[in-house]
Amino acid sequence: MSLAATAAATAPALELDDLCVAYRVRGAWRQVLRGVSLSIAQGESFGLVGESGCGKSTAAFAVMRYLPRNGRVTSGEIRVGGADLLAMSEADVRRHRARTVSMVYQNPGAALNPSIRVGDQVAEVFEIAGASRAQARERTREMLAKVQIADAGRVMRRYPHQLSGGMQQRVVIAMALASDPTLLILDEPTTGLDATVEAEVLDLVASLRREFETSVLFISHNLAVIRRMCDRVGVLYAGRLVEEGPADEVFRDPRHPYSVGLLRCIPRGGVRKGERPLDTIPGFLPSPGADLRGCVFTERCGLAQEVCRAEEPPLYPVSEGRWSRCHFWPQAHEVPYTAVTPAGAGAARANGEAVLRVENASKTFRQDGHHVRALAEVDLGLRPGETLGLVGESGSGKSTLARVVLGLTAPDEGGRIELDGEPLAPTLAGRGTEDVRAIQIVFQNPDAALNRRFSVRRIVGRALTKLVGLSGERREARMRDLLHAVRFDDRLVGARPSQLSGGLKQRVAIARAFAGDPRVVVCDEPTSALDVSVQAAILNLLVELQAEKGVTYLFISHDLGVVRYLSDRIAVLYLGRLMELGSAETVFAPPHHPYTEALLSAVPTLEGEERPRIRLAGEIPSAAEPPAGCVFHTRCPRKWGEICEREEPPLAEVEPGHLLRCHIPLGELRRLQAAPPAPQSKTTS
Amino acid sequence: MTVTQDPLAITPVAPPRDEARVARREQIRLVLRSKTFIAGAIIVGFWVFCAAFGRAVAPYSPFETDILAKLEPPSAEHWFGTDRTGRDVFSRVLAGARDIMVVSLGATVLGTVLGTAIGLATGYLRGLVDDIVSRVVDAFLAVPVVVLGLLVLVAVTPSKLTVILVIGVVFTPIIARTVRAAVLAERELEYVEAARLRNERAPYIMFGEILPNVLAPVLVEFTVRLGYAIFAIATLSFLGVGIQPPAPDWGVQVFDHYQFLNGGDWWPTVFPAAAIATLVIGVNLVADGLTHALER
Numbered sequence: 001m002s003l004a005a006t007a008a009a010t011a012p013a014l015e016l017d018d019l020c021v022a023y024r025v026r027g028a029w030r031q032v033l034r035g036v037s038l039s040i041a042q043g044e045s046f047g048l049v050g051e052s053g054c055g056k057s058t059a060a061f062a063v064m065r066y067l068p069r070n071g072r073v074t075s076g077e078i079r080v081g082g083a084d085l086l087a088m089s090e091a092d093v094r095r096h097r098a099r100t101v102s103m104v105y106q107n108p109g110a111a112l113n114p115s116i117r118v119g120d121q122v123a124e125v126f127e128i129a130g131a132s133r134a135q136a137r138e139r140t141r142e143m144l145a146k147v148q149i150a151d152a153g154r155v156m157r158r159y160p161h162q163l164s165g166g167m168q169q170r171v172v173i174a175m176a177l178a179s180d181p182t183l184l185i186l187d188e189p190t191t192g193l194d195a196t197v198e199a200e201v202l203d204l205v206a207s208l209r210r211e212f213e214t215s216v217l218f219i220s221h222n223l224a225v226i227r228r229m230c231d232r233v234g235v236l237y238a239g240r241l242v243e244e245g246p247a248d249e250v251f252r253d254p255r256h257p258y259s260v261g262l263l264r265c266i267p268r269g270g271v272r273k274g275e276r277p278l279d280t281i282p283g284f285l286p287s288p289g290a291d292l293r294g295c296v297f298t299e300r301c302g303l304a305q306e307v308c309r310a311e312e313p314p315l316y317p318v319s320e321g322r323w324s325r326c327h328f329w330p331q332a333h334e335v336p337y338t339a340v341t342p343a344g345a346g347a348a349r350a351n352g353e354a355v356l357r358v359e360n361a362s363k364t365f366r367q368d369g370h371h372v373r374a375l376a377e378v379d380l381g382l383r384p385g386e387t388l389g390l391v392g393e394s395g396s397g398k399s400t401l402a403r404v405v406l407g408l409t410a411p412d413e414g415g416r417i418e419l420d421g422e423p424l425a426p427t428l429a430g431r432g433t434e435d436v437r438a439i440q441i442v443f444q445n446p447d448a449a450l451n452r453r454f455s456v457r458r459i460v461g462r463a464l465t466k467l468v469g470l471s472g473e474r475r476e477a478r479m480r481d482l483l484h485a486v487r488f489d490d491r492l493v494g495a496r497p498s499q500l501s502g503g504l505k506q507r508v509a510i511a512r513a514f515a516g517d518p519r520v521v522v523c524d525e526p527t528s529a530l531d532v533s534v535q536a537a538i539l540n541l542l543v544e545l546q547a548e549k550g551v552t553y554l555f556i557s558h559d560l561g562v563v564r565y566l567s568d569r570i571a572v573l574y575l576g577r578l579m580e581l582g583s584a585e586t587v588f589a590p591p592h593h594p595y596t597e598a599l600l601s602a603v604p605t606l607e608g609e610e611r612p613r614i615r616l617a618g619e620i621p622s623a624a625e626p627p628a629g630c631v632f633h634t635r636c637p638r639k640w641g642e643i644c645e646r647e648e649p650p651l652a653e654v655e656p657g658h659l660l661r662c663h664i665p666l667g668e669l670r671r672l673q674a675a676p677p678a679p680q681s682k683t684t685s
Numbered sequence: 686m687t688v689t690q691d692p693l694a695i696t697p698v699a700p701p702r703d704e705a706r707v708a709r710r711e712q713i714r715l716v717l718r719s720k721t722f723i724a725g726a727i728i729v730g731f732w733v734f735c736a737a738f739g740r741a742v743a744p745y746s747p748f749e750t751d752i753l754a755k756l757e758p759p760s761a762e763h764w765f766g767t768d769r770t771g772r773d774v775f776s777r778v779l780a781g782a783r784d785i786m787v788v789s790l791g792a793t794v795l796g797t798v799l800g801t802a803i804g805l806a807t808g809y810l811r812g813l814v815d816d817i818v819s820r821v822v823d824a825f826l827a828v829p830v831v832v833l834g835l836l837v838l839v840a841v842t843p844s845k846l847t848v849i850l851v852i853g854v855v856f857t858p859i860i861a862r863t864v865r866a867a868v869l870a871e872r873e874l875e876y877v878e879a880a881r882l883r884n885e886r887a888p889y890i891m892f893g894e895i896l897p898n899v900l901a902p903v904l905v906e907f908t909v910r911l912g913y914a915i916f917a918i919a920t921l922s923f924l925g926v927g928i929q930p931p932a933p934d935w936g937v938q939v940f941d942h943y944q945f946l947n948g949g950d951w952w953p954t955v956f957p958a959a960a961i962a963t964l965v966i967g968v969n970l971v972a973d974g975l976t977h978a979l980e981r
Contacts (some may be wrong), residue, residue: 026711408878428881436884449875453897466883512879 011082013183013215014040014063019076021055021062021239023288030289032058034239034296035076040183040232045209045216047230047247049223049262051531053285055239056219060185063217064103065093081182098128102176106188108168112160118171119156125178139178146211147174148204164619166197170204177212184209185217190225194393195558196616199602202229203615221531223262227251228604232321235259238286238296245322251606255324257301257335264337265536267565268606272584273387273543278536278565280338284501295326302335303328353421354381355552356405356439356520361415363400363576370624374400375411375576379651382520385546387553389567389584391560391599395620397576398556402522405554406439407431419519437467437516444525446505450497450512456483457493460511467516485548486511486541503534507541514545522554527562539566560603564588572596575623575631578651582658590673593662594638597673630663638672640664715978722974728967732960735782743776747933756950766952768942774953777933778960784934785964788845788852788927789914795853796860796914797907803857804864805891805899809872819865822858830855830913831920838926848927852917856910863906867899901979908972912965919961935961 021033033055040046048056061067063078065085078085080100088096105111113121119140126136137156144152147170160168169189176184186205190198206229209216220226226233226247233247235258243256254260264279283300286292294309295301301308307327315323326332363375375397382388390398403409405417410426417424419438425431443449450459460479464470470478483490486507497505506526513521523542527535539562546553557563563570563584570587572580572595580593587596601614616635621627627634633644640663651659654666662669716722740747744764751771759766765774803822807815825833830852837851871877872895880890921927922936930937935957942953 406882408881428884431884433884436882440882441879443875443879445875449879451876451894451898463883466885 011079012039013042013044013081014038014046014217015077015079016059016063017077017079019059019062019078020074021058021067022072022074023068024070024072025289028289029072029074030287031074032071032239032288033062034292036236036239036241037076038234038241038244040215040217042182043209043213043215044232045218045230047218047220047226047233048236049220049226049233050236051221051262051285051533053288054236056221056236057187058239059236060103060187060217060219063183063185064097064101066097098125099179100181101183101185102179102181103185103187104169104172104176104189106191108165108172109160111172112168114160116159117156118158118160118163121160122156122171122175122178125175129179140174143174143178144171146177146208147171148200149174164197165193166201166619169193169197169201173201173205173208177208177214180212182215183217184214185219187219188221189218191220191222195560195599195602196393197619198225199604199613200615202604205229222604223251223266223532224604224606227606235262238290238292239288240296240325242297242326243324245318249319249322253333255318255322255329255332256297256326257303257328257332258297260332260335261300262532263606265532266606267536267539267561270588271565273539273566277540277543280537280540281533282338297326302338303331352384354418355384355420356382356554357416357418357421358401358405359416359418361401361404361417362412363397363404363409363415364412367624372622372624373576373626374623375404376626378573378576378578380571380578380581382552382554384519384552385550386568387546387555387566389563389570390554390556390573391558391563391570392573393599393620394558395575395623396573397623398573399524400576401573402441402524402554402556405520406441406522407436433467433469438519439522440513440516440518440520441522441524442506442509442513442526445529446502446509447497447529449509450505452497455494455496456488456500456508459497459508460493460515463512463515482511482515485514485545487537501534502530503537506530506534506538510538510541510545514549514551517549518551520552520554522556524556525558528557528559535562542566560588560600572599575621575626577631577661578659579632579661580659581651582655582660586655586658591666591669592673593660594636594664594669595632598635598637630661638664638669712978716974719974719977721970722978725967725970725972725974728963729971732782732786732964732967735779736786737783739779739782743773743779745773745776747772747777747780748931749773756945756953758950759952765956766950768938768953769945772933774938774956777938778935778956781933781935781938781957781960782964784845784928784932785915785918785922785936785961788848789911789918791845791849792852792918793856793907793911793914795849796856796910797903799853799857800860800906801864801896801903803861805868805895807861808865808868809891809895810887815865818861822862825855825858826862830917834917834921835924835926838921843926843929845928848918848921852914852921856914860903860906860910863902864899867902868895871895871898905972905976905979908968908975912968912972915961915965915968 016036016038019033019036020031022029022031036059038046048059050056062073063080073086080096085096119137122140122143123136126139127133131139140156141152144155149155149167149170155163163171189205190201193201202225218226218229230247232245233250234241235243235250235256237258243250243254243259250259251263254263261279261281265281267278281300286296286299294311295313298304298308313325313327315325316329317323318329324332358378358380361375361378362373365372365374378401380388390401392398400409404411407424407426407428419435424435428436457479460482461475464475464478468478480490483493488504488507488511492500500508527538530538542553543566545551555563555566567584569581569583571578572587572593574595579595580587588600590597598614598616614637618635621634629645629647630649633639636644643663649661649663651661654660660666749772751767753771754767755769755771757763757767763773763775765778768774768777803818807818833855834851838847841847877890877894880894918927919936922934923940925940927936928934938957939954946954
């Protein structure tokens with residue numbers, strides 16, 4: 001061990017050498033990692049990006065020697081701090097997991113044992129390392145303080161379910177760092193967290209990394225997060241690293257067609273739907289174990305030539321510490337765009353009378369004797385053919401508003417919903433077919449939204465029967481049109497959802513929503529469960545359908561880049577209240593509401609520009625006991641004065657078409673938000 | 686006017702028809718690979734064969750008495766010996782499979798159908814219906830099946846039909862509770878809301894949309910209950926309120942002969958008792974195998 005220890009001081013924290021991993025599925029070995037080589041220096045942070053199914057998590061599990069039972073390292077080497085991981089005995093592997101490598105998973109709720117108090121779970125790590133009970137508790141307290149948990153003593157006595165998602169992830173990170181590992185593996189650590197919470201967790205990881213001098217393997221599908229967190233990045237495709245280099249260089253000037261494609265899929269830099277469609281990566285990831293000759297990306301590459309099919313490209317050095325596995329790396333950025341014409345160039349500029357009007361909509365839920373006001377006096381009008389983006393943290397009332405509009409939940413007494421000027425019944429039970437088909441929804445998760453026992457034909461056909469009253473030949477014809485409109489191959493109408501890819505499933509869900517020629521379609525995070533290239537295709541489709549049919553979207557998303565790309569106007573919700581409403585340009589540019597400002601600054605960008613960073617203190621307050629005065633004052637980085645605690649500001653039209661709920665006068669907001677980083681930006685410590 | 690050109694995006698990697706079949710075959714394979722399931726299926730299969738052809742293959746008529754040869758021990762002539770009226774025990778055990786199988790199957794089917802309907806309704810509708818029905822279910826569950834069955838059956842004339850009705854009704858709340866739990870999980874999925882957004886009526890949502898997705902737990906529950914039903918009916922017959930003599934029922938046979946155990950004449954009791962035991966075990970093994978395969 002001592003020999004290894006001295007070697008560890010100089011050896012890279014992690015070295016993968018031509019690592020191949022295969023899974024045994026139905027009796028056949030399927031190659032998932034195809035010779036991955038990488039090296040992470042001591043104290044370095046390495047990002048692994050790629051779409052789902054590329055093998056990112058498999059690589060992480062291999063490093064933990066924690067592959068599923070049907071998984072096997074078929075060849076190659078893994079060295080952690082110079083020690084050969086694959087040659088270790090079981091006992092050594094356990095020591096390795098306890099001392100050298102820690103892993104943080106995506107879902108902190110599942111990573112913590114629900115029946116053990118937080119303090120005991122973290123303390124266990126110290127006890128395994130040999131600390132006494134009392135010592136372990138003391139060090140747990142210190143560790144939790146380090147991950148910026150304010151009242152460590154109190155949190156230690158809690159059970160995981162009593163903590164918020166961000167808090168849970170902090171605890172998991174505390175546990176991971178408790179063993180003082182040389183290598184920390186983070187597998188999508190912030191996916192599923194709110195942008196504001198994500199920002200805090202990322203800040204925390206960055207500062208802890210400096211403090212502990214830990215090497216990091218950071219896995220994420222979110223390129224901007226990787227861009228922010230990592231020194232170097234590797235782009236993984238079909239189990240093969242296709243490009244590697246310093247993160248800022250790779251993102252600024254990608255040298256592999258796949259990296260180029262990935263970056264083009266993302267709405268960024270304030271591009272709007274009218275300007276140009278998002279690029280997509282055509283085709284699909286080869287299935288695991290597919291026999292790939294030549295370059296793994298050939299099938300989907302716009303630059304592919306004979307040589308790409310015949311010959312696996314070697315590592316072409318691009319510059320110092322940077323290489324690409326593409327025969328044509330100097331021309332990588334010349335990959336032709338898949339989408340040329342501006343999607344929805346003719347998008348009907350929203351105007352005219354509101355198609356849908358929400359007036360004084362409130363929703364109070366009763367929960368254990370408390371009245372929880374999920375939605376408070378929201379007034380909104382949706383114009384024909386426009387997209388209204390709805391943003392806010394989880395618990396801000398976005399989904400409640402959507403449900404009220406759809407009639408799935410009745411608003412409180414006094415609320416009104418009007419369609420084309422006619423009042424709608426509060427719930428579906430009172431609405432006629434005409435009203436029901438006029439407002440439809442595309443859900444976030446197509447796996448849950450499509451009945452898994454039904455074929456595509458039955459899912460879409462049933463909607464046509466019920467909403468339009470079609471049957472027989474006419475129904476078939478209409479279904480073909482509909483599926484064609486969403487680019488769904490009608491040869492697949494017999495397939496069940498489980499046989500379709502995520503993007504195809506979402507297309508079916510969109511077809512269903514459009515079956516009855518709706519006036520308004522609620523899109524509830526329709527792309528957040530999809531990979532970026534698929535997301536781009538779905539967003540393009542939504543834009544096209546809008547241009548064609550003049551439908552209005554109520555678009556809910558936590559991804560501000562997506563909202564900005566798609567929305568004409570944006571509504572910002574906080575604790576069920578409308579804080580700001582205005583055109584996309586006004587809301588995204590200062591002066592805006594301090595909450596909007598904080599939301600925007602929380603999102604990491606691909607450009608990696610340093611922006612004034614505003615961190616929101618603490619967590620979103622409980623809707624059961626909203627703060628007095630302005631509900632945002634407890635977390636507001638720009639709190640104006642005592643008036644904010646006393647009096648709720650009205651939603652005032654500060655500029656034409658720009659509504660703001662803030663005591664700060666617009667001029668003052670403009671001055672404040674133009675100023676350099678606010679000194680009063682807080683953290684939870 | 687096509688704007689986005691992603692022609693490949695509509696062609697999936699593998700022909701999907703195949704994958705559906707593969708997935709289903711995989712599940713069947715998983716069931717068939719389970720040794721528990723196979724062992725159970727062989728036992729149950731044997732008794733099903735007896736239920737169908739028992740009387741045809743039996744060496745004697747199950748009703749033919751022979752006063753001169755009563756209570757004879759097992760021999761080459763009478764493999765399982767003869768009972769107190771000289772009937773061939775082996776033939777009666779073979780023939781006895783039919784009644785108990787028919788009655789227990791009938792009762793379980795009845796209980797599953799009623800229970801599934803109630804479970805779907807309470808789980809989907811929730812509210813007051815759920816509260817009331819669930820309390821009634823709880824009350825039912827507090828009393829042991831056999832006691833409840835006994836109480837009812839002494840009040841009415843026992844016959845195969847009444848046994849089926851009574852056991853079926855007694856099982857209903859138990860099955861309803863299992864189905865309700867599965868439905869509670871399903872109703873949270875958005876396809877249910879999508880159905881409401883098509884103006885679907887509640888019965889369609891329950892039986893058309895949700896039921897196909899809870900069939901796996903229903904099937905498992907059915908098999909488990911079948912085991913209990915066999916046991917309960919044999920017990921009731923033993924107590925004299927189940928299947929009535931002179932039917933060659935196993936429980937009746939045990940009741941008729943257990944007092945002879947003291948005299949050392951074990952065969953007319955032990956063989957039908959063993960038949961009950963093997964059938965119950967067989968059904969439970971099948972249930973176990975299904976549970977593992979279907980409920981991951």
